[in-house]
Amino acid sequence: MSTPNDTAPVACTSHAAPGASTDVPRPPPLSTHEALARVLAAALPLCAQPEAIEQVPTLDALNRVLAADIRSALDVPPADISAMDGYAVRAADVVAGRPMRVSQRIPAGHPAAGVLEAGTAARIFTGAPLPAGADTVVMQEQARVQSDTVVFDAAPPAGDWINRRGSDIGKDAVILPAGTRLTPQALGLAASVGCAVLPVARRPRVAIFFTGDELTMPGEPLREGAIYNSSRFTLGSLLAALGCDVTDLGIVPDRFDATRDALRRAALEHDLILTSGGVSVGDEDHVRAAVQAEGTLDRWQIAMKPGKPLAFGTVRRALGGESHDADTGTARDTAFFIGLPGNPVSSFVTFVLFVRPFILRLAGAARVEPQALRMRADFTQKKADRRNEFLRARINDGGGLDLFPNQSSAVLTSTVWGDGLIDNPPGHPIQAGETVRFLPFSALLAVREAVGTAAETVDVPDGVATLGDVRTWLRSRGGAWADALADTRALRMACDHVMTGPSTQLTDGCEVAFFPPVTGG
Incomplete structure (x- = not known):
């Protein structure tokens, strides 16, 4: 909503009996x-009353509000696991072009057959636990199978294609704080740490x-x-x-x-x-x-x-x-x-x-106000109202906003035609091309809550060639990035929306994302 006036007015309160004069x-x-x-x-939250808290099966808790923090009873993943189908090896054992014997096969959901033998590779699948002794995974696209051996075209660095134990969720971490509205994603997260029942406000x-x-x-x-x-x-x-x-x-x-x-x-x-x-x-x-x-x-x-x-x-x-x-x-x-x-x-x-x-x-929801967007107005409204206007508008194919021609409070078709409301402050005419505050119906009508993220467009200096280099460079700049990327062991990363490892080479204009783990506390 638009910025309030400097002077806070007083509401009109009336407790008069029926028929009494209200000429004030x-x-x-x-x-x-x-x-x-x-x-x-x-509005005091219902969860302040113990009798208003219910224990509800996770399957039935969609759109309910958590009455207490949910902590994870385990690390997720519970062990170092492979992020790709490929071969688990000791990086120091690999010589480009030299065959390595495949000593074991590890499907997802099954334990490794003991310690990885020196000089051998283990056939491994996405989600399977790494055998003790392995420190990297080579994706199968970079391997050539020859009978019971495998040949790699290049020696891999240590640490590639491994999702470390606890890299997603650390044991005892608060995965869902009290006040969270339970979306399908939140229910899946609760189930991933074994929660069959959740405490919610009635x-x-x-x-x-x-x-x-x-x-x-x-x-x-x-x-x-x-x-x-x-x-x-x-x-x-x-x-x-x-x-x-x-x-x-x-x-x-x-x-x-x-x-x-x-x-x-x-x-x-x-x-x-x-x-x-x-x-x-x-x-x-x-x-x-x-x-x-x-x-x-x-x-x-x-x-x-x-x-x-x-x-x-x-x-x-x-x-x-x-x-x-x-x-x-x-x-x-x-x-x-x-x-x-x-x-x-x-x-x-x-x-x-x-x-x-x-x-x-x-x-009991922690966040109750909708998340606004800043969008371009593709129309002009010269007449400014003295009140805070909420104009029905639609997102056009060019990424701007078109205004419904009839803004009367009796025209219900405007709410169906539109994609949301423009929050226009009092006394403000709108010029085509200016940025306005837009409240999409998807935010006003949905139950999903905003999640904080950080984003920045940067030109990286010479010598920053891989994802690992970007991580090191961002940490060296200090500030919020240094704090967010501090735990390098558990950090996950992606390039152009594909999960990958620190040795991935950058390309001009690529989009890089880092995913710090959920930690306890």
Whole structure:
């Protein structure tokens, strides 16, 4: 979200009884940053409650949030293993062009047949453990087989094509910290160290309902003045994608008593009550008054477009419950309430910007904000809005962004046409060719978290000819590279996306990658 204003405005808080006058001076609108900060400050993670932690089979833990660190009980790989199909040898025994007897054969999943005999080679396959005494692997493409002997065209250096013990994961290393959302990759990593069960926070329990006599369900006749309830499907699907246990209470009649009854029922067993529409000052908007009668409500005007109004509060439980207190972490007798705008695009945008981070924080996720991209605008928007705009845009074939022509908050097709939202700060016209902040839907809707990496384009000096030379040179420069490449024994490396060894020769313009091991601590 764009940079907040220097002065932090105060939200409009209302606890008036139904029908009481609310004619009070309106404070300035909140920035998107301030609104998000207030929402997140209230969301104490469920994993703070011991009773909210579950032991779930790894196969069933997709998209759940870890409640505790996961440490590896073993080194991965558990021994020095071959990175290629080829021959394991002592580098000092190899003479180019001289045959060597093949003394043993080691498939993956089988141990070596003892120590490698001096002057011999062992036929070895990818993933198989090296025999004691071998210190390098020659890939089979660089070998010529002659009966029960093998001939190498060149003498290899020591250390080639070996994945060292613990080079991927060291024993007792934290492989997945608490707060990690469990992607398919994370589940595979947990399984690779033998974890059959994982400690996770229980799923957030969310009740959702909609108000408005104009709302009609798809499949029913559309009477005059009515509209189909699209937000029920959009918001319900968004909640399900976040791993919530969702209770859909459907469409509630536009009456105060019906709305109040729905809130009471929803508060009993849920962490969050989510509604769309009904929190404005209209005579037929009863949600605001019902929430105030059953709890507390802050009605915020946020300096954003679309999605200006947002309501945040609590609803008392008549019979107690299992929710948690934002200040003490103890069991509390209220459920959180968030009221979204009624327009479908406004509802969608405020959900992904505020409700999604709130639910992720509630579930215990460590990272809750989406990762933005810097991209080129291939359009001009001369008119600058005083609010923080979230513009629906699409990535074009040239790698830039095109703008959807109709940015109305009622045009739901813009969210299907687009690939994400441009986060445009207040008062900023956009010129074609400038760089803008882009929030792709793949980040706003997905559960994957960002992983830190370092990248740099460099011209290497004369004499730096191999991957090993690059490693040595980068370490000599000091700083972050020196720290990252300190453990040369366990370092893995690649050239142009192919895993390889330190003796690999560089080519002009090649892409080099280093993969330090996961370490304990």
